Each structure stands twice: as C-alpha cells, then as structure tokens.
Amino acid sequence: MDDLELELKKGFLEEATQLLDEAEQVFLDLEGNRGDPEILNKIFRLAHNLKGTSRAVGFGEIAEFTHKVENLILKLKNGELQVTDQIVSVLLACNDQVRVMVNGLIENIQASFSNDELVARIEAVSTAQGVDEGPSQTAQAPEEIADTDTDIRPEDLVALTTAESVVTAELLEVPPEPQEPSVLNSATDLAPAQVQIFEVKTPLIAETMVEERAVVQEASIAKAAPVKAQAPGANTSAAASAPPAESQKVKVEETIRVSTERLEKLNNLVGELVILQSMIRQQSGKAGDVEMHKAVVQLGKLSKDLHGMSMGLRMLPIKGTIQKMQRIVRDTSKVLQKEVDLILYGEETEVDKTVLESLNDPLVHIVRNAVDHGIEMPTDREFAGKNPRGRLEIKCSHEGNQLVIEVVDDGKGIDTQRVKAKAEERGILKPGVPVTEEQLINLVFHPGFSTKAEVSEVSGRGVGMDVVRTNIKALNGDVKVFSQLGKGSRVRIELPLTMAVIEGMIAEVAQARFVLPISQVHETLRPSPKSVHFVTGLGEVLDLRGENLPVIRVSEVLKLRQEKKPISELTAVIVRGQRVSAAIMVDEIVNQQQVVVKKLSQGVANINNFIGSSILGDGLPALILDLQNFAEGNRTKEAQYGT
Amino acid sequence: MAHDTKGSATGQGERFLEIALGEEAYAIPLLRVREVIATPKTTPIPNSPAHFVGMMNLRGQVLNVIDLRKKLIIKPRSGNKEEAVVIIDVGTNSLGVVVDSVDRVISATADSLSEPPLSTKKSVEHIKAIHRHGEKLVTILDIDKAIGAAELSGQPVRATA
Numbered sequence: 001m002d003d004l005e006l007e008l009k010k011g012f013l014e015e016a017t018q019l020l021d022e023a024e025q026v027f028l029d030l031e032g033n034r035g036d037p038e039i040l041n042k043i044f045r046l047a048h049n050l051k052g053t054s055r056a057v058g059f060g061e062i063a064e065f066t067h068k069v070e071n072l073i074l075k076l077k078n079g080e081l082q083v084t085d086q087i088v089s090v091l092l093a094c095n096d097q098v099r100v101m102v103n104g105l106i107e108n109i110q111a112s113f114s115n116d117e118l119v120a121r122i123e124a125v126s127t128a129q130g131v132d133e134g135p136s137q138t139a140q141a142p143e144e145i146a147d148t149d150t151d152i153r154p155e156d157l158v159a160l161t162t163a164e165s166v167v168t169a170e171l172l173e174v175p176p177e178p179q180e181p182s183v184l185n186s187a188t189d190l191a192p193a194q195v196q197i198f199e200v201k202t203p204l205i206a207e208t209m210v211e212e213r214a215v216v217q218e219a220s221i222a223k224a225a226p227v228k229a230q231a232p233g234a235n236t237s238a239a240a241s242a243p244p245a246e247s248q249k250v251k252v253e254e255t256i257r258v259s260t261e262r263l264e265k266l267n268n269l270v271g272e273l274v275i276l277q278s279m280i281r282q283q284s285g286k287a288g289d290v291e292m293h294k295a296v297v298q299l300g301k302l303s304k305d306l307h308g309m310s311m312g313l314r315m316l317p318i319k320g321t322i323q324k325m326q327r328i329v330r331d332t333s334k335v336l337q338k339e340v341d342l343i344l345y346g347e348e349t350e351v352d353k354t355v356l357e358s359l360n361d362p363l364v365h366i367v368r369n370a371v372d373h374g375i376e377m378p379t380d381r382e383f384a385g386k387n388p389r390g391r392l393e394i395k396c397s398h399e400g401n402q403l404v405i406e407v408v409d410d411g412k413g414i415d416t417q418r419v420k421a422k423a424e425e426r427g428i429l430k431p432g433v434p435v436t437e438e439q440l441i442n443l444v445f446h447p448g449f450s451t452k453a454e455v456s457e458v459s460g461r462g463v464g465m466d467v468v469r470t471n472i473k474a475l476n477g478d479v480k481v482f483s484q485l486g487k488g489s490r491v492r493i494e495l496p497l498t499m500a501v502i503e504g505m506i507a508e509v510a511q512a513r514f515v516l517p518i519s520q521v522h523e524t525l526r527p528s529p530k531s532v533h534f535v536t537g538l539g540e541v542l543d544l545r546g547e548n549l550p551v552i553r554v555s556e557v558l559k560l561r562q563e564k565k566p567i568s569e570l571t572a573v574i575v576r577g578q579r580v581s582a583a584i585m586v587d588e589i590v591n592q593q594q595v596v597v598k599k600l601s602q603g604v605a606n607i608n609n610f611i612g613s614s615i616l617g618d619g620l621p622a623l624i625l626d627l628q629n630f631a632e633g634n635r636t637k638e639a640q641y642g643t
Numbered sequence: 644m645a646h647d648t649k650g651s652a653t654g655q656g657e658r659f660l661e662i663a664l665g666e667e668a669y670a671i672p673l674l675r676v677r678e679v680i681a682t683p684k685t686t687p688i689p690n691s692p693a694h695f696v697g698m699m700n701l702r703g704q705v706l707n708v709i710d711l712r713k714k715l716i717i718k719p720r721s722g723n724k725e726e727a728v729v730i731i732d733v734g735t736n737s738l739g740v741v742v743d744s745v746d747r748v749i750s751a752t753a754d755s756l757s758e759p760p761l762s763t764k765k766s767v768e769h770i771k772a773i774h775r776h777g778e779k780l781v782t783i784l785d786i787d788k789a790i791g792a793a794e795l796s797g798q799p800v801r802a803t804a
Contacts, residue, residue, distance in 0.1 A: 270704030512687060514656045560691035598705050609689075613698060613705045621698040621705045 004490030034083040103235040282617035339389040346396035362468040405493040414483040416440040507586040510562035520627040529568040542583040549583040583629035661743040665717040668781040677730040708739035
C-alpha cells in the first residue's frame with residue numbers, strides 16, 4: 001500500500017468516528033419519531049455517504065456492510081417497512097459494528113471482519129414484515145448513483161483530504177434541517193472562484209435530494225478536480241462560484257481543523273509569555289519608571305486575555321459526551337425493563353478537551369447507577385404515586401469559575417438505614433457511633449461498597465463511585481451526592497474551568513516559597529495566643545469564632561527543617577473541604593500572583609500534597625500546594641466514620 | 644549486556660560529550676544532550692532523595708536538577724568555577740545534571756573502546772565502556788542507569804493543562 005492510499009484511509013477513519021456518533025444520535029431520534037421522513041432522509045444520507053467514501057478509499061468490507069444497511073434504510077424510507085423497536089435495535093447494532101470495524105482498522109489497517117451474523121439479522125427484519133427481499137427497481141437507483149459516485153479520480157481524493165477543510169452544504173427543497181452540515185467541517189475563507197458546488201438530482205428518488213458536496217481547495221493545489229457524480233437520466237448541473245451559498249437555507253458553521261499538537265505548542269508558548277510578563281512586571285515595579293510600568297501592566301492584561309483565548313481553543317461543547325448518554329440510558333433501561341426519559345440541559349456548555357475525555361467513563365457509571373439503582377420498576381413507581389416513566393436529567397452549566405454537571409433522578413433515593421446496616425455488617429461503621437445522614441450518603445464513595453444483594457448485569461459491583469471520585473479529583477474537581485429517600489438522588493460533579501492559570505497566594509514556609517490556590521483558601525488570619533489549644537489525641541487546635549479546627553503545619557507535613565514556632569507567630573490559612581475544615585499554618589503570606597499551573601516534574605514524592613508546579617514572578621519555580629488534600633489528609637478515614 | 648561495547652550502541656565513530664565528575668573523566672552520548680548551562684537557581688523539592696538539587700526554570704519549563712556526583716558517590720571538586728549543568732533528554736522530558744566541568748566532544752570507535760573491568764564491589768551498571776585517548780581513560784556512561792531513570796519514571800505525575 002503506498003503512502004497516498006494509507007493517508008486517504010487514515011483520513012477516512014478519522015472522519016468515520018464522527019459520522020458514527022452522529023448516526024447513533026439519529027437512530028435514537030428515530031425511535032422517538034418513527035414516522036418522521038426527515039430523520040429517515042438523514043439516516044439514508046449518512047449511510048450513503050459512509051458507503052461511498054469507504055469504498056473510495058478501499059475499505060471494501062465496510063462499504064459492503066454499509067450497503068446492506070443502506071438498503072434496509074431505503075425500505076424504511078419508502079414505507080415498505082415500518083420502524084419498529086427491533087429495527088432500531090438492529091440499526092444501532094450495525095452502527096456499533098461499523099465502529100468496531102473502524103477501531104479495528106485503526107489498530108491494524110489490514111484487519112478483516114466477519115459480519116455474517118448481523119447481515120442475517122438485517123435480512124431477518126427486512127423480510128419479517130412480509131416484504132419481497134429481491135432488489136426492486138427503486139432500490140437499484142441509489143446503487144447506481146453510488147457506483148458512479150465512486151468514479152473518483154485519485155487527484156480528487158487528494159483534494160478532499162489535503163484541503164484544510166471540506167464543506168458539506170445541504171440544499172433541500174423542504175424546510176432545512178437545523179443541524180446541517182452534519183458530517184464534515186467547513187470552509188476556510190477562500191475566494192469564491194475556488195469554490196465549486198455540484199448538485200445532483202435524480203427523478204427516480206423524487207422527494208429526496210442527494211447531498212451536495214462542495215470541495216474547497218487551497219490555492220496551492222493546482223488541479224481543480226472536484227467530485228463528479230452522474231446518474232443515468234439525471235440532471236447534472238454545475239453551479240459555479242457560490243460561496244456558502246443559499247445561506248438562508250443552510251447554516252454552515254465555519255470551522256477549521258487544527259491538530260492538538262499545534263494547540264499544545266501554542267499553549268506552551270503563551271504560557272511562557274505569561275510567565276515572562278510577570279517577571280518583567282516585578283522588575284519594572286522596582287525600576288520606578290511609571291510610564292513603563294503602566295505599559296507592562298497593560299501587557300499583563302493582554303497576555304491574560306491571550307492565554308484565556310488559547311486555552312479556550314481546546315474547549316468543546318459537552319454535547320457530544322452527554323448525548324452518548326442517551327444510548328446508555330436506552331440500553332440499560334431496556335435490559336432492566338424500566339422506562340426512563342432522559343432530559344439534557346446545557347448541551348452547549350463548553351469544556352476543555354482533556355476534561356471531556358476523562359468525563360466520559362465517570363458519567364457513564366453515574367448514569368447507569370441512576371437507572372439501575374435509582375429509578376424503580378414502573379409498577380413500583382405507580383404504586384408510589386409516581387409517573388411510571390422515570391425522569392433522569394443531566395444538567396451542565398458554568399457556575400462562577402467552575403463547570404458543574406448534575407445527574408438528577410426522581411427515583412427512590414438512597415436508603416440510609418440500609419446503608420448503615422450494610423456498613424456495620426462490613427465493619428466500615430462501628431455500631432452505636434452516631435453518624436449523620438450526609439456521612440451515610442457519602443459511603444457510596446467507599447471502595448467495595450454496594451447495597452445490592454447480588455451484582456447485577458449492569459452495575460453494582462461496588463467499585464464504581466470510588467473510581468469516579470478518584471478520576472474527578474485527578475482533574476482537580478469534586479463529586480458530591482445528595483439524596484432524599486423516595487424522592488430521588490442528585491450527583492454533582494464540579495470541575496475547574498481553566499485548569500492552567502490560577503490566582504495564587506505566595507506563602508513562605510521555612511524559607512521556601514509555595515503557592516496556595518486562592519480558590520481553596522477560605523480566609524487567612526494571624527491567630528491570637530488565646531485561641532490556640534492543645535488536645536491530647538487531636539494535637540493542636542485553633543478556636544475560630546467558636547469552631548475548633550485542627551492545626552496542620554506545612555513544615556511538618558513536608559518535613560522541612562524549621563524550629564517549631566508557636567502558632568501565634570505563624571499565619572493560619574483556613575481551608576474548608578466537603579467534610580473537614582482545617583487551619584493550615586504557614587510562616588507568612590508574601591504576595592499574590594497569577595500563576596501558570598505546570599505538570600509536576602518526575603521524581604517528586606508525595607504528589608498528593610501538590611497540584612503542580614509553577615514559576616513565580618522572579619523566575620524561580622515553586623510547588624503549588626493542594627490545600628484540600630492537606631486538610632483531609634490530617635484526619636484518617638476512621639476518624640471520620642467513628643470506627 | 645550493559646558491557647557489550649563492540650556491537651550496537653557504541654559503534655563506529657559515535658560521539659560523546661566528555662565531562663568531569665570530581666577528578667574523573669566521563670562521557671555522555673551526545674545525542675542525549677540537549678544543552679549546557681551554568682548552574683541555575685533552583686527551588687528545593689520537599690522529601691526528595693539526597694541527589695536531587697531541586698527544580699529549575701528553563702525558559703518556562705520546570706525541570707528537575709540532580710547532582711550526578713552525589714548520585715554516583717564521587718567527591719566533587721572544591722572551589723570549582725567551572726561547574727555546569729547538562730540538560731539531557733529523558734523520554735519526553737528533560738533533566739538537568741550537575742557536573743564539575745564540560746570539556747570536549749569526543750568520537751569513539753571500536754578501536755578506542757574496551758569493556759570495563761569486572762568489579763565485584765558496588766554496582767557498576769552505569770558504566771558502558773572505557774574509551775582510551777592516548778594516555779587518558781574516559782568512562783562512557785549508560786546515562787539512563789546513571790541518573791536512575793527507572794526510578795524517576797516510576798513516579799506518577801499529576802497532569803495539568
């Protein structure tokens with residue numbers, strides 16, 4: 001296989017995943033809106049597109065398989081078959097299979113697959129409604145178009161994949177669907193003369209418009225060789241120069257694909273800029289030149305904006321991830337024979353790409369939990385006076401500097417008494433020791449804890465929520481659970497929005513400097529000698545307006561050499577966590593500064609103490625303390641639960 | 644394995660950076676050397692091993708700096724104005740290594756190289772070969788073993804943006 005072919009195939013595989021995500025979404029839509037011709041059209045176009053391009057790049061097996069799916073969809077479109085639950089399940093299964101093939105090909109470009117079982121299923125549902133399976137005249141037409149569709153010259157494909165962008169413009173005679181263009185992303189700003197749109201109509205499929213392709217080429221590609229499609233007896237018209245044409249019919253979002261590696265480099269450079277700027281700022285503050293200092297401060301605002309924008313380049317709408325949950329809900333509820341409606345809010349909320357990727361698994365687990373453990377069986381719900389259909393909401397929003405995702409169900413809630421019994425049985429809780437409702441609910445995060453009698457097929461192994469919380473914490477976020485017996489539960493995920501630049505307080509401890517994230521600091525104060533007490537077993541305690549807080553000395557935790565000064569000579573940083581609050585002692589707070597959070601370098605022990613490293617205004621690196629971790633680390637789990 | 648010199652890694656005309664640790668001459672594969680700088684200001688890392696000097700800022704990147712003399716238990720030169728830090732590539736990251744001086748670039752061939760003498764004393768895994776230049780002997784280092792790369796990379800790193 002030569003380089004060109006390999007590259008074309010890779011390009012296809014990249015695009016395919018996006019296509020498949022979309023397809024899945026549409027299949028799910030179909031289930032809710034069975035008769036909707038627009039949805040059927042959309043599916044048909046997706047399948048057709050997939051078939052054509054896979055064949056063009058040489059993935060015969062995918063093409064063949066997709067062809068069969070396309071035939072099935074055609075029958076649905078023509079009304080020869082009715083959309084049933086079973087058919088949707090088959091379509092989803094086919095989508096999964098193509099995904100498996102695509103992933104398999106990504107691993108090994110030569111991979112081969114056997115789809116016989118699924119093909120048999122397709123045939124089964126196609127004939128089940130008593131329709132003649134033989135290729136009818138109408139079914140033949142799309143095939144013909146498809147065959148000539150693939151009459152594409154290698155140069156055309158080069159144009160397709162090497163162009164920075166490809167536009168799929170959708171022209172419909174019926175009111176446009178608001179979501180086009182679906183598949184491929186769109187144009188760069190090129191002179192209209194370089195844009196050519198080809199339109200294909202065929203009288204054989206009367207109501208449908210086969211999708212148009214506009215191929216935009218970079219000036220550097222000499223040959224203008226757009227994709228041509230011809231069908232016997234069809235009108236082929238070439239519409240010349242028309243930039244995002246008929247824009248009143250179609251909303252073409254102008255985007256451009258950029259490799260994440262480039263974005264990383266950009267972010268690094270901008271990060272360096274921010275650091276240098278604060279270094280200059282510090283020096284110019286001392287230099288005494290007012291005009292220059294003003295300019296430097298202005299530069300600071302500019303670089304902060306620049307940094308925000310470059311980080312923002314990696315933000316994607318959370319839509320893709322939470323829409324996947326629809327599939328999870330559907331499958332899970334079907335298996336358990338429950339009825340669940342999923343409502344999504346805030347799909348457009350933007351999230352950093354790396355965060356998005358790490359969110360998927362935890363969300364899947366939480367959603368499965370909600371359907372499995374939360375929502376009751378329809379009969380039980382009716383008995384309790386509820387709507388037999390359960391309601392699951394996923395709400396995403398920005399709250400202040402955080403991204404908040406809440407999964408809310410109106411199920412049966414957490415039975416804290418059962419939890420207590422199970423915990424005592426397992427030795428996690430000591431009988432007779434008082435525990436609050438909140439502590440009991442939070443036992444759901446305890447490793448290996450599950451109140452289900454047996455492990456169900458879906459969830460209930462009891463390892464999930466613990467892992468979920470670890471993963472979220474690794475992103476500097478937090479997970480909280482709230483619940484009311486009989487009414488439902490709410491899982492709240494909080495994540496920082498911009499991970500890279502934080503407001504920090506520079507603190508000195510034993511002549512070393514550390515950064516304290518202001519977001520973790522509740523208040524700071526210099527304690528009076530009277531407010532400090534010593535309690536055997538608990539250690540030093542600070543009386544803060546009547547509240548007793550444990551005292552944690554940073555110099556001790558980090559084993560820094562320092563003679564132990566009395567607390568009243570130090571500065572207390574009050575930290576409030578979900579369960580514990582503490583007074584963390586540093587020598588003094590020296591400064592406040594924006595810092596760029598950098599990865600911890602290798603070889604740093606006890607990484608739990610630190611969020612990362614950063615570079616201060618004078619150019620020296622400093623470690624960023626994870627105050628929450630300090631606060632919680634002080635009390636062991638036993639102390640929290642009273643064992 | 645670590646002492647096989649005639650074959651692959653130290654073959655025909657391979658180049659090394661000759662450095663001094665204490666009064667001894669050592670050499671690091673030139674391809675692994677990213678740059679050489681004067682000893683920078685560093686921030687100490689709490690709870691780190693003895694040979695860790697601390698963290699430094701290299702044009703916006705935070706790197707660790709270790710003292711190779713301490714790691715290999717070699718007595719450093721006193722009052723040394725030539726002390727320098729060699730930045731080497733370790734996987735996708737970089738590491739600063741304190742040395743007593745940076746001397747020259749040498750080219751080693753199959754003729755100039757010989758296997759190190761067997762030793763039952765302490766671990767000599769970090770020695771790959773001995774290079775002879777006239778009267779002088781230069782110890783070619785297996786740099787990954789010398790810095791303890793295995794233990795370094797085993798440490799988990801918390802990722803941020």
